[in-house]
Amino acid sequence: MTQTIEQQEIDLDLELVGAPNADRPWSTVVWNDPVNLMSYVSYVFRSYFGFSRAKAEELMLRVHTEGRAVVATGAREAMERHVEAMHEYGLNASVQKDDA
Amino acid sequence: MKAFARRKGGIVTSLDRAEAELLQSLSAQLIGMLEPLAGDDAAPLPGLVIGGSDAAPTDPALARLLPDAYLGDDEESRAAARDYRGLTESGLAGRKSANAAVVMSTATAGDIRLTEAEAQAWLHALTDLRLVIAERLGIEDEGSAIADDEEARTLAEVYDWLGWAQDSLVRAVDR
Numbered sequence: 001m002t003q004t005i006e007q008q009e010i011d012l013d014l015e016l017v018g019a020p021n022a023d024r025p026w027s028t029v030v031w032n033d034p035v036n037l038m039s040y041v042s043y044v045f046r047s048y049f050g051f052s053r054a055k056a057e058e059l060m061l062r063v064h065t066e067g068r069a070v071v072a073t074g075a076r077e078a079m080e081r082h083v084e085a086m087h088e089y090g091l092n093a094s095v096q097k098d099d100a
Numbered sequence: 101m102k103a104f105a106r107r108k109g110g111i112v113t114s115l116d117r118a119e120a121e122l123l124q125s126l127s128a129q130l131i132g133m134l135e136p137l138a139g140d141d142a143a144p145l146p147g148l149v150i151g152g153s154d155a156a157p158t159d160p161a162l163a164r165l166l167p168d169a170y171l172g173d174d175e176e177s178r179a180a181a182r183d184y185r186g187l188t189e190s191g192l193a194g195r196k197s198a199n200a201a202v203v204m205s206t207a208t209a210g211d212i213r214l215t216e217a218e219a220q221a222w223l224h225a226l227t228d229l230r231l232v233i234a235e236r237l238g239i240e241d242e243g244s245a246i247a248d249d250e251e252a253r254t255l256a257e258v259y260d261w262l263g264w265a266q267d268s269l270v271r272a273v274d275r
Contacts, residue, residue: 034242035234036227037263039270083169084188088195090227092164094171095180 028072028082031092032063044089045071049082070096101265104272110213111272122258123207126229127200133162133232134197139190153189154182161235165228166192199225219273226266233259 030041038060045056049071062069071093072082079095086093104113115123137153156163166189170181202221206212214222237246237255246256 033231034239034244035230037267037270039267040223040227043270043274080169080184080188084192087165087167087169087192089224090165090231092167093169094167095169095184096171 025098026074026076026079027070027096027098028079028086029068029094029096030059030063030071030086031094032067033092036091038064041091044086044091048085048089101261103268104219104265106272106275107213110215111219111269112211112213113268114211115207115209117209120207120209124204126258127204127207127225130200130225130228130232131197131204133159134165134193134200137162137166137189138194138197154186156181156185161232164231164235165196196224196228200228216273219269223266223269223273226262226269230259230262230266233262 041063042053042056042060045051045059046053049056051059059069059071072079076095083093083095101116101119102114104111106112137157156168157166166185168181169184169188170177172178199221202218203225206214206218206222233255237252237259238244239246239259246252
């Protein structure tokens with residue numbers, strides 16, 4: 001009895017941990033490049049994603065210093081639309097799985 | 101060229117004749133690069149045109165304008181990149197070409213006034229021009245040295261000028 005209850009609790013925990021990732025398994029990654037201006041990248045993050053000035057600056061700096069940043073997570077189709085928009089803005093971006 | 105500024109009714113600047121001619125020439129070259137990949141405007145469903153290629157362009161500058169959306173080296177990623185390119189490339193090339201066409205038609209000598217939509221097209225096109233020139237100059241990271249010949253020096257000056265213009269346009273649009 002005790003054994004069974006513990007087993008159920010463990011399973012429940014696993015589901016709770018797993019659920020958010022199952023809904024958002026894809027990400028949009030923006031990569032650093034030596035061309036795009038910091039002011040422009042920050043502007044793109046605000047105007048396209050609707051990020052606050054603070055969040056856009058933080059993500060832009062992460063791209064600049066770490067070479068890349070995850071700017072969105074969610075369904076694959078949505079990430080592909082984001083990447084296409086980033087490419088239209090001239091930013092280097094890619095769709096990646098399990099990288100939130 | 102004056103820095104871009106936001107005035108009532110649009111984004112304004114002024115260009116001298118040489119600057120206007122340079123922007124028109126660069127935009128025309130950009131259109132020339134993109135046009136072979138762009139979708140056919142006469143297609144029955146513009147925007148839904150399918151007809152992209154299945155591999156990244158061999159010209160590195162063009163490949164930078166139309167990059168792969170999936171980067172992994174495994175077969176699944178390569179297949180996803182091919183599928184994505186097939187669905188999006190011609191539309192993306194067409195929109196980039198259309199942005200450059202806006203610069204061509206509005207970059208005239210003297211005072212110019214851009215609508216919000218035209219200013220957005222300029223932002224996109226100035227970025228694309230800088231990406232192409234950076235490839236031609238071999239700029240690969242922040243510390244890349246420019247080749248020490250006359251042509252590269254001239255191109256580097258154009259690159260810096262476009263960067264200055266774009267930064268001023270971002271600031272004007274953003275206020």
